[in-house]
Amino acid sequence: MPVERSEPVSAAVDVTALALEVVSEKTGYPVEMLDLDMEMEAGLGIDSIKQVEILSELQERLPGIPEIAPDELASLRTLRDVAEK
Numbered sequence: 001m002p003v004e005r006s007e008p009v010s011a012a013v014d015v016t017a018l019a020l021e022v023v024s025e026k027t028g029y030p031v032e033m034l035d036l037d038m039e040m041e042a043g044l045g046i047d048s049i050k051q052v053e054i055l056s057e058l059q060e061r062l063p064g065i066p067e068i069a070p071d072e073l074a075s076l077r078t079l080r081d082v083a084e085k
Helices: 015-027 040-044 048-061 070-075 079-084
Strands: none
Touching (some): 015 048, 015 079
16 A cells, blocks of 8 residues: 655655656666756657556655646656756
């Protein structure tokens, strides 16, 4: 049973590192190869379906982060965009 949080995601949680870890797990790219300014689709070949998988995994691991509406996906071009959202 998932634990619900009422407080925001702790600053101690490194969202950037977690985002890179999740992208690595979902794509097979080593974390060391990933850069926050890489474009997800053009640079990494991550299509919209894979983006949804990545965002869903991040929301599962960090329940306090805001949900991203499907129409906002197109605005998330780089890994930095995802980490900062």
